[in-house]
Amino acid sequence: MAAPKDLRFTKTHEWVRLDGDIATVGLTDFAQNELGDITYLELPEVGTPLTHDEPFGVVESVKAASDIYAPLDGEVIERNNAAVDAPEVVNSSPYGDAWLIKVRVGDPAQVDSLMDPSTYDEFAEAAGH
Amino acid sequence: MVPEADAPTDKTVQSLKKTPLYDRHVALGARIVPFAGYAMPVQYSGILNEHRAVRTAAGLFDLGHMGQVDVSGPDAPDYLQFVTTNDVSTLEPGQAHYSLLPNESGGVIDDIIIYRRPSGDGYMVVINAVNHVKDVDWLLRQRERRSDLDVTVDDISDQTGMIAIQGPKAVDIVQSLTDAKLREMPYFTWQHAEVAGVPALMARTGYTGEDGFEFYTEIDMVGELWDALLAAGDAEGTVPVGLGARDTLRLEARMPLYGNELGEDISPLEAGLGWAVKLDKGDFIGRDRIAALKEQGPPRRTIGFELVERAGSPRPHYDVQVDGRAVGYVTSGAMSPTLGKNIGLALVDRDVAGVGKPLEIVIRGRPVGAVQVKIPFYKRNY
Numbered sequence: 160m161a162a163p164k165d166l167r168f169t170k171t172h173e174w175v176r177l178d179g180d181i182a183t184v185g186l187t188d189f190a191q192n193e194l195g196d197i198t199y200l201e202l203p204e205v206g207t208p209l210t211h212d213e214p215f216g217v218v219e220s221v222k223a224a225s226d227i228y229a230p231l232d233g234e235v236i237e238r239n240n241a242a243v244d245a246p247e248v249v250n251s252s253p254y255g256d257a258w259l260i261k262v263r264v265g266d267p268a269q270v271d272s273l274m275d276p277s278t279y280d281e282f283a284e285a286a287g288h
Numbered sequence: 289m290v291p292e293a294d295a296p297t298d299k300t301v302q303s304l305k306k307t308p309l310y311d312r313h314v315a316l317g318a319r320i321v322p323f324a325g326y327a328m329p330v331q332y333s334g335i336l337n338e339h340r341a342v343r344t345a346a347g348l349f350d351l352g353h354m355g356q357v358d359v360s361g362p363d364a365p366d367y368l369q370f371v372t373t374n375d376v377s378t379l380e381p382g383q384a385h386y387s388l389l390p391n392e393s394g395g396v397i398d399d400i401i402i403y404r405r406p407s408g409d410g411y412m413v414v415i416n417a418v419n420h421v422k423d424v425d426w427l428l429r430q431r432e433r434r435s436d437l438d439v440t441v442d443d444i445s446d447q448t449g450m451i452a453i454q455g456p457k458a459v460d461i462v463q464s465l466t467d468a469k470l471r472e473m474p475y476f477t478w479q480h481a482e483v484a485g486v487p488a489l490m491a492r493t494g495y496t497g498e499d500g501f502e503f504y505t506e507i508d509m510v511g512e513l514w515d516a517l518l519a520a521g522d523a524e525g526t527v528p529v530g531l532g533a534r535d536t537l538r539l540e541a542r543m544p545l546y547g548n549e550l551g552e553d554i555s556p557l558e559a560g561l562g563w564a565v566k567l568d569k570g571d572f573i574g575r576d577r578i579a580a581l582k583e584q585g586p587p588r589r590t591i592g593f594e595l596v597e598r599a600g601s602p603r604p605h606y607d608v609q610v611d612g613r614a615v616g617y618v619t620s621g622a623m624s625p626t627l628g629k630n631i632g633l634a635l636v637d638r639d640v641a642g643v644g645k646p647l648e649i650v651i652r653g654r655p656v657g658a659v660q661v662k663i664p665f666y667k668r669n670y
Contacts (some may be wrong), residue, residue, distance in 0.1 A: 172289050190289050195319075195532070196336040198623040199600045201652075217652065218289055219600045221335040221623055222532055224652075225289040 160188040161280055163254050167270050168279035171212075171228040174254065177270050182231055182262045186218065188253045189283040194220040200246045202259055207235045209262060211269065216259065218249065230273060233264040301327050307352025308449060308510050316528055324417035326353040329530040338533035339625040342496055346455030346521050347529035348514065353417035355445040356504065357427060360410030363437035368402060368411060370437075371430050371573060373556060375566040381408035384476045384493060386564050388556055389423060394577030395552040396559070398423050399544060401493060403478050412444075412489075412504070416546050420445065430573070449510025453517050453526070454500030454537075456670060461521040462490075462501055475499075484516030495534065497541025497666055536622050539631070542592065542664035548604055548619045549590060549633060557586040558635060560663075588616065589641040592663035595630040595649065599656040602632035607650040615640045618649060624665060631665050632658075 166174045172190035176183045191197060199219035209215050214226035215235075238260045242248050249257040264270075274282060301320060304327040313320065318329035329350065331338065341347050359368060368376040374387035383404055389397040398419040403412045415423045424443045431441045453462060463470045468481040468490065478491035489504040505513055518526060529537075535545065544550050549559050555578060556565050567579050595602065602621030607614060621632030632649070640647070643662055648655035 186289060194289065195331055196334050199598075201600065217600065219623075221536060221601075221625070222330070224600060224603065227289055 160254075162187065162276035162283075164276050166254070166276060167230070167273035168276070168282075169228060169230045169273060170282065172283070173228060173230050175230045175270060175273060177264070177267060180264050180267050181236070182233065182264050182270070183258045184230060184260050184262060185258045186227065186249055186253055187279070187283065189287065190218075191250050191253045191257075193287075194218060194223070194225065196221050197246045197249045199224075200243050200249070200259070202238045202243055203235050205235050205237060209233050209235065218246075227259065229262075231262065231264045231269045232266065233262040235260050236263050237261040305353075307350055308507060309350045309352060309451070309514055312511065312514065313350065313528070318528070318530060321531070323531060324353055324420070326417065328353055329528070331530040331532045332528050335530070335532040335536060336625050338527055338529040339536050341525055341527045342455045342498055342529060342533065342537055343626055344456065345525035345527075346453055346457040346461055346500070347496075347527055347533070348517055348521070349452040349454065349529050349534060350514070351450040351452055351502065352510065354450055355415040355417065355420040355423065355443065356448045356450070357413040357415060357424065358410060358442040358444045359413055359427075359439060360442075361437075361439040363439045364410055367431065367434060367437050367439040367441075368413075369570060369572060370434060371427060372400070372402065373565040373572065373574075373578075374402070375569040376402065376404075376411075377569065379404040379411075382406040382477050382479055384478060384491060388550075388561065388564055389426065390556070390565075390572065390574035390578065391552055392574055392577070393552075394555050394574040394581060396546075396550045396554060396556055397426055397552065399546055399550055399561075403489075403491060406479055406489075414450075418547060447507055449505040449507045449513075450502065451510055451514055451517070452494055452500060452502040453521070454494045454496040454498045454529075455526070456498060456668070457521065457524040457526070458498070458500035461517065461524060461526060464520050465516055466490075484513060484520070486513040486516070488513060495543055496537040497543070497664065498537075498668055499670070533625075535620075536625055539620050539622055539633070540624055540626055540664065540666035542633070545620060549635075554588075554635065555581050555586055557581055558588045558590060560590045585638065587638060588635050589638050590619065590633055590635050591641050591660050592665060593632055593634060593647055593649070593658040593660050594627075594665075596657045596659055599651050599654065601630045602634075602649045602651065602658075608634045608636055609648040609650060609655055610640045610646070612648075612655070615647070621649075626666050631661075633663070
């Protein structure tokens, strides 16, 4: 699946959709495919401060547990409890129903340091081999 | 998330050994990982899907990474009595049993299956891929040491193809491809048979908790047999199964994995495998140490547990506590696809062991509630 055009991406396979100073964050299709069947999500409470490149959550598949990294600095204002209750949605809808958290970001310009969709597609393609 | 470091690059795949089925795995869409020096499929359609297929229909496994050692000669039984823990004298022609290669200190070099050849002459020992070189070195050294015995020990892995079909539909699928009378074939036996025209040694053994077969063929014939089994099982929902589901299947059935439940510094008594150690059969390597441990009572026990809190899955090497006191570690753990619970095996101090007793599994620094349960976690009901 090609990366959606309205998103930005991290090297650790998170995606960000920025709307004003609110960022929605999720895991990419590449990430869910690498992880395989996802069995568990651990996400921060509302109000948790985030620092970019630092882990903010955990995703587990049958095979392994992995950290999820914050793409931007900010504060959690909403988390997707439906995804916590049914984490397999990350496999079925990584860019849709399986958004993980919404963040009020400190500096929206930080998003410019993230990869655009075509750069990320190339990056993921290389990481997959 | 950061992709696992074990994802092989094109370059690392080239340096790995491949089974004769490698190209088929790639064509079937498998994710390939390095395992014990081999490029092996860890999953095809997904671990959960493959796991469920084996529990409800059948799954096909490439076991080409596993090793086979031929042990023959007039003193082969005496040699095997000396280097293994189970009692080889009980094996009739065509019978097999689970056994262990013990070390001098009473730990375990590997866990193995010994098949007595259907003719009665000689044996085949099946060893784990991760221990292949170590086992063969050890077996050859013991042959030198026991120069009083007339025995030949021969690594036949490079000539031998090995695959398995496992699941409730396995017998029907294989029966559609052979004249051999499978219904009459007892568990833990093997026989010569033509399956889909391929000459094979067909064993009613496996590592999933289901009924099924493991096949040993000439290495060049194994692809033909794989194709025939996959085609014959297609209507029944047979799928190829990778190492990922192989691990969750064997865990539910409480079958040990070397490197997890078993190791050089874990006694078979601690691993719960005392039934495969026959102390009264005569002398064997490590016998006195195992007997002494039995006398005093092994300090640790392997127990089964399930998490009672939602906090992710237990994984190997996670610490185990009781009331904050360290009592052992997790040897294997996973979200059980069949039970829908997080389950695991742990090696713990004997004073805390007991079905129904509580434990805490330390997951990412947090003690998570668990309760000890009866093992196996899963037992087939047919």
